[in-house]
Amino acid sequence: MSAGQPAAGSTILEIRGLKKHYPVRGWLGQKGLVKALDGVTFAVQAGRTLAVVGESGCGKSTLARVLLGVEPATEGDVRVDGRARSELTREERLRSVQMIFQDPYGSLNPRKRAWQLIAEPLAVSGKFSRAELRSRAVALMDKVGLRAEYADRYPHMFSGGQRQRLGIARALMLHPRVLICDEPVSALDVSIQAQVLNLLLDLQQELGLSYVFISHDLSVVRHLADEVAVLYLGRVAERGPCDRIFNDPRHPYTRVLLASTPKVAGALDSGQAGAAANDARFRAVKGELPSPLNPPPGCVFHRRCPIAGERCSREVPAERQVAGRVVACHEA
Amino acid sequence: MALLEVRDLSIEFETRKGNLKALERLSFTLNEGETLGIVGESGCGKSITSLALMGLLAPNARVSAGALRFEGKDLLAMNEEARSEIRGAEMSMIFQDPMTSLNPSFTVGFQLEEMLKAHPREEADRSPAGRRKRLVELMEQVGIPDPAQRLTCYPHELSGGMSQRVMIAMAVASRPKLLIADEPTTALDVTIQAQILELLRDLQRRYKMALILITHDLGVVSETAARTMVMYAGQAVEEGPTREVIASPRHPYTAGLLQCLPALHAKEAPKTRLPSIAGMVPDLLARPSGCQFHPRCSRAQEPCWQALPDWRVEGSRGERCHFPLTQAGGGQR
Ligand SMILES: Nc1ncnc2c1ncn2[C@@H]1O[C@H](COP(=O)(O)OP(=O)(O)OP(=O)(O)O)[C@@H](O)[C@H]1O
Numbered sequence: 151m152s153a154g155q156p157a158a159g160s161t162i163l164e165i166r167g168l169k170k171h172y173p174v175r176g177w178l179g180q181k182g183l184v185k186a187l188d189g190v191t192f193a194v195q196a197g198r199t200l201a202v203v204g205e206s207g208c209g210k211s212t213l214a215r216v217l218l219g220v221e222p223a224t225e226g227d228v229r230v231d232g233r234a235r236s237e238l239t240r241e242e243r244l245r246s247v248q249m250i251f252q253d254p255y256g257s258l259n260p261r262k263r264a265w266q267l268i269a270e271p272l273a274v275s276g277k278f279s280r281a282e283l284r285s286r287a288v289a290l291m292d293k294v295g296l297r298a299e300y301a302d303r304y305p306h307m308f309s310g311g312q313r314q315r316l317g318i319a320r321a322l323m324l325h326p327r328v329l330i331c332d333e334p335v336s337a338l339d340v341s342i343q344a345q346v347l348n349l350l351l352d353l354q355q356e357l358g359l360s361y362v363f364i365s366h367d368l369s370v371v372r373h374l375a376d377e378v379a380v381l382y383l384g385r386v387a388e389r390g391p392c393d394r395i396f397n398d399p400r401h402p403y404t405r406v407l408l409a410s411t412p413k414v415a416g417a418l419d420s421g422q423a424g425a426a427a428n429d430a431r432f433r434a435v436k437g438e439l440p441s442p443l444n445p446p447p448g449c450v451f452h453r454r455c456p457i458a459g460e461r462c463s464r465e466v467p468a469e470r471q472v473a474g475r476v477v478a479c480h481e482a
Numbered sequence: 483m484a485l486l487e488v489r490d491l492s493i494e495f496e497t498r499k500g501n502l503k504a505l506e507r508l509s510f511t512l513n514e515g516e517t518l519g520i521v522g523e524s525g526c527g528k529s530i531t532s533l534a535l536m537g538l539l540a541p542n543a544r545v546s547a548g549a550l551r552f553e554g555k556d557l558l559a560m561n562e563e564a565r566s567e568i569r570g571a572e573m574s575m576i577f578q579d580p581m582t583s584l585n586p587s588f589t590v591g592f593q594l595e596e597m598l599k600a601h602p603r604e605e606a607d608r609s610p611a612g613r614r615k616r617l618v619e620l621m622e623q624v625g626i627p628d629p630a631q632r633l634t635c636y637p638h639e640l641s642g643g644m645s646q647r648v649m650i651a652m653a654v655a656s657r658p659k660l661l662i663a664d665e666p667t668t669a670l671d672v673t674i675q676a677q678i679l680e681l682l683r684d685l686q687r688r689y690k691m692a693l694i695l696i697t698h699d700l701g702v703v704s705e706t707a708a709r710t711m712v713m714y715a716g717q718a719v720e721e722g723p724t725r726e727v728i729a730s731p732r733h734p735y736t737a738g739l740l741q742c743l744p745a746l747h748a749k750e751a752p753k754t755r756l757p758s759i760a761g762m763v764p765d766l767l768a769r770p771s772g773c774q775f776h777p778r779c780s781r782a783q784e785p786c787w788q789a790l791p792d793w794r795v796e797g798s799r800g801e802r803c804h805f806p807l808t809q810a811g812g813g814q815r
């Protein structure tokens with residue numbers, strides 16, 4: 151299983167200036183361009199977790215699809231282990247990046263048994279016997295905490311948390327190095343959510359997996375991530391080590407997100423929140439995510455920004471290094 | 483006199499697989515201007531509780547209660563006409579799914595205006611011109627920019643946050659004494675959620691409206707509700723002032739829920755295993771004996787599978803547990 155494992159800490163997945171634009175027709179028939187991703191740069195280290203956070207529509211799932219390779223980028227390349235993905239063979243591509251989905255039910259064929267679903271990615275190669283496939287699937291079920299007796303059940307006979315385990319087992323079938331997790335626990339109840347997060351942590355330890363963990367839940371991200379990229383309307387607002395971003399956020403949007411997250415008062419959470427998270431200027435910020443069809447000029451956040459200056463409405467801020475992370479803000 | 487008194491409210495559903503006891507002997511009271519948060523996991527009975535209060539349960543439901551009183555009036559003894567009058571004017575509800583409760587074939591303005599016509603609150607509500615003005619005011623109040631233009635929109639032309647605000651405008655147009663908000667922010671981003679919660683707090687202060695806030699997010703109740711009730715498998719397991727319930731939970735389920743939430747500014751080291759509650763919620767058609775939580779509870783002993791604990795009230799707090807956690811004993815995360 152650990153055959154091709156790179157040394158921990160080396161870059162496994164890298165994107166630079168990644169763009170994904172969708173041509174669309176507006177409601178009056180005029181042509182437009184949705185810039186779902188507009189110049190995103192980051193790197194994922196082997197055995198580590200990069201979390202991608204941001205509001206609905208900021209481009210998280212688009213990013214997942216481009217990283218997975220099911221959609222081509224409009225501009226910029228995805229590099230895996232130092233090589234452009236276009237240079238990889240089909241098999242190498244499949245083994246490099248796999249994905250688990252938010253809705254484990256919708257993404258599993260209801261007419262297949264659990265072991266068949268898990269073995270499916272391997273079965274397509276046609277190289278393995280039915281018995282071999284089944285035994286590999288059962289071994290993986292054990293790894294993700296599903297009983298072997300459940301191998302012949304259909305997806306609807308599993309609970310939400312169990313279905314998510316099924317999805318994880320299936321994604322692991324080809325021994326990928328990187329697992330993209332698009333909101334993997336959002337559909338689960340809190341008591342089940344912790345079980346699945348623990349499984350992801352265990353698997354990372356054991357297999358040296360890297361995760362791109364997409365989530366809107368900052369508490370979960372804080373617990374799981376090594377690095378964080380905060381996305382706003384297809385661009386990175388701020389990215390860097392998890393500790394720095396949470397303890398000392400520099401981009402006003404990061405500060406808004408932290409201040410808006412409801413905290414369980416008295417359960418140790420509140421009070422210790424950094425001054426940044428409690429700054430009233432960043433609470434209950436007005437307005438909504440602007441339309442990606444018609445983004446504001448200058449900094450895309452400036453109309454909602456509590457500290458925007460005159461320059462922000464004219465000039466797109468470039469990414470720059472500030473206090474050990476990268477920020478795209480004139481005022482940071 | 484309490485605004486709302488609920489005593490031993492039970493709901494059963496006739497289903498093809500048998501009789502489903504979805505809610506069992508739920509009790510609480512709510513005073514004018516008060517906020518009660520109801521939290522619990524999917525399927526624990528939050529929505530049906532609010533539908534029962536509104537009188538809007540599905541026809542296969544059987545409701546029984548020791549008492550179900552609104553301003554002293556017995557809701558269960560009322561005929562449908564009287565009930566529907568209260569429903570529109572005195573108590574209103576924001577439903578879990580905004581798309582199912584706004585009619586897609588009418589403009590937002592039309593739907594709001596119908597509401598004002600049915601339950602006029604001010605002299606202005608009785609004339610078309612007066613209503614027009616009130617509509618714009620209402621839309622402004624819930625923070626919708628460009629309100630006059632937005633009134634001409636159909637629901638699908640609004641974003642999630644916008645339709646949620648329209649729902650709130652609709653629900654408070656008649657200045658109800660009680661507003662039931664069923665997961666009003668679950669589908670929304672945190673920045674929009676913060677705006678909506680602020681709006682609800684503001685409306686509540688302004689009109690002394692009582693609020694039942696249903697959510698599965700302990701952070702949301704913590705920031706919004708003075709009192710909280712925790713439900714599990716169709717039963718209340720714990721109720722009390724929110725701060726106390728969170729700081730010193732008495733029911734092991736509440737304590738477990740609090741422990742398995744990762745914290746935004748945590749003491750625990752990142753990337754360590756979180757405490758979790760083993761197992762899953764029971765099938766309501768095959769309930770366990772005794773305490774419903776006992777199969778997942780690390781403290782369970784013989785009495786727990788023998789008998790369902792009584793609802794015990796002590797001061798401002800209530801709980802349903804044979805062996806409640808004591809102050810010193812934990813629950814503290
Ligand atoms: N195939 C497509 N054609 C046109 N526009 C698209 C397409 N896919 C995505 N978009 C647009 O790109 C933007 C980003 O969408 P995406 O699904 O990546 O957001 P997201 O961050 O995953 O949101 P959510 O949190 O709601 O899942 C949105 O404005 C969306 O409408």
Ligand SMILES: Nc1ncnc2c1ncn2[C@@H]1O[C@H](COP(=O)(O)OP(=O)(O)OP(=O)(O)O)[C@@H](O)[C@H]1O
Pocket residue numbers: 495496497502504522523524525526527528529530531540542543578698766
């Ligand atoms: N008309 C019905 N017939 C049969 N069972 C029903 C009916 N309506 C609700 N139930 C059941 O009653 C239980 C409680 O449902 P309810 O909708 O109140 O859950 P909830 O706590 O609101 O969950 P969620 O957080 O998912 O919204 C569930 O098990 C549900 O399947």
Ligand SMILES: [Mg+2]
Pocket residue numbers: 210211212
């Ligand atoms: Mg998405």
Ligand SMILES: [Mg+2]
Pocket residue numbers: 528529530578664
């Ligand atoms: Mg519900």
